[in-house]
Amino acid sequence: MAGGATSARLIEVELRVRDLERALHFYRDVIGLPFGDVETHAGDNIRHAHVTWGEWGERGEFLMVNLYPAVEGEITRARVGFVVDELEPVHARLLSAGARVITAPERRPWGASATYEDPDGNTVSLSERPHPTD
Secondary structure, three states: OHHHOOOOOOOEEEEEEOOHHHHHHHHHHHHOOOOOOOEEEOOEEEEEEEEEEEOOOOOOOEEEEEEEEOOOOOOOOOEEEEEEOOHHHHHHHHHHOOOEEEEEEEEEOOEEEEEEEOOOOOEEEEEEOOOOOO
16 A cells, blocks of 8 residues: 555454344354353453454454444344355254345355344345365
């Protein structure tokens, strides 16, 4: 970038949810994201759960997704997307869990993708990780 400026990069997504345990079940147990248990941190006594990918450091190759309780009266609406190894088994788990399907799985030039509604009305898109062609 001109003038020695650095580029910005996404490192955190925070979803405000009405029921933390229900949201954790949806994202960890149904979709399969490696969220930890509900916790609090010193200096921050708000119960939450998070998952991280990469390492925090100079290169900034890090991403964190947090689930925090919504504040009374707060409207929760966001769109987040995740990659999964195989879409069909995750889709089956979502159907079994009663998730609302917004767009059923369909093959696209880049692979299979689908969208769902989480328990708080957020839109969750899932894309299947590209598979090498044989």
